[in-house]
Amino acid sequence: MGAQPVVITRPGERGDVLAAAIEARGLPVARLEALRLEALPETPEQRAAWLDFDQFRRVVVVSPFAAECLAEALDRYWPQLPVGIDYYAVGAATAAALHQTLGVRVHVPPAAAGEDTSEALLQLGSLQRLDGEKILLVAGEGGRTLLAEAETLAARGARLTRLAVYRRTPLSPSPDMQRRLARGDFRALVVSSGEILEHLARWCTGAALNQPLIVSSARLATLAGKLGFRAPVVASGATPTALTTALAAACHSQEADVDQDDLEKG
Template identity: 40%
Template sequence: MSAWRLLLTRPAPESAALAATLAAQGVFSSSLPLLQIEALAETAEQRELILALPRYSAVIVVSKPAARLGLELLHRYWPQVPAAPRWFSVGAATAQILADAGVAVNYPRDGDDSEALLALPALAQALAGPSPRVLIMRGEGGREFIADCLRGQGATVDYLPLYRRGQPDYPSTALLAQLDGQQLNAVLVSSGEGFARLRQLAADDWPQVARRVMFVPSARVAEQARAAGVEMVVDCRGASAAALLAALRVTPQPAP
């Protein structure tokens, strides 16, 4: 049995799936979702973008909710996935959702983050033609880094927003009460937005929260956490369960 006792902060369905994976590896976890996913009602803009899909050089899907909702929209208007454009995802878990639906998808094998995606030779090839266009499937806001980099390379970038992120309502004492009550020694944060929500919820209890080991998905979120005073930050180089498990294996376990 692992000495790790993790607080999971992802949306409830993702936390439940991750908790089952961790339990199979002997890792205890407890969930306090800091974000919740709400699908957006279909709009004329969404329809226009999905019907114009073949004009894009690449489609980038940034998250699992974006993959699920994007596929629902796609299948309403395209009985078969168009041969163009080429599809990309930020991580392996998102790619699996697309692949299970018959979409040929490219994704980085060496990291589930924006930097690894942007370094893919397949993405460079997709954008090599004249006037490249990229469609990014995502929630409202987020992942500006990808678009900024692609625009800097001369690509036109459009967003297809599919969901919004809400915040569950907890009493101000809920976070520390759960950490202390279940003797949790680490916190998993899945995004910069999730970290900001964690910091907000902690409020005056933040110094106690910041003493826990914090597992984060990318260098950018790691920088946020260190700047906020987290004592030990572990960059998992991805948001997948496999990335977390790999990080848990190489990080010294806290004393029981």
């Protein structure tokens, strides 16, 4: 039997990058597709926002897939992007997606904010006084609604429009992955989404709950504890580097514990 893999749940190209970073550490990876992201059909509200896009002073985007959906919509209506709009992203991956698809400069929270960056974004000086400014918030349907952040922007005087441009559809793990989760047959589980963590918990038995769980924020670690995970390890953020560094530390700690047990038995 081969070495136990590290199970990762990040989808798409971002999952590819994370898998490569982990494999570069000499650890095998097993991919678990837990959510499917699907762009929503265009609504009259969306179409109105795209047509009047030049009237927005600031645009806040909450995920890489939201950035892709935004870019696709703007490509249909605006062959050349209007000027005078400031773009904001809640994390580095979203900022990179905006820059790649639209070629725009993007405001992001401080790097030290970790994964819970939406609140940190609100600390930026340019978002403190928004008297009468039109702001567009581009996000997914359901999930993390950023309700508190939206209320904060509105309280600062913003005229806020929130658009849901995609949905998340939970997926059951494959039969092989269900057995792996039930047996705890993995080196560690890496999760950077509360929605995915809650979804997968139903398949995790005691063996899985005792394995290291690498999460990207203290908020997720708290949720993990409530769901019964006994060994959450908090990474410094949601980037592949941060998650892989935390994973390596957890694996090293595991090996040290095994060596200590062998010494005590000897």
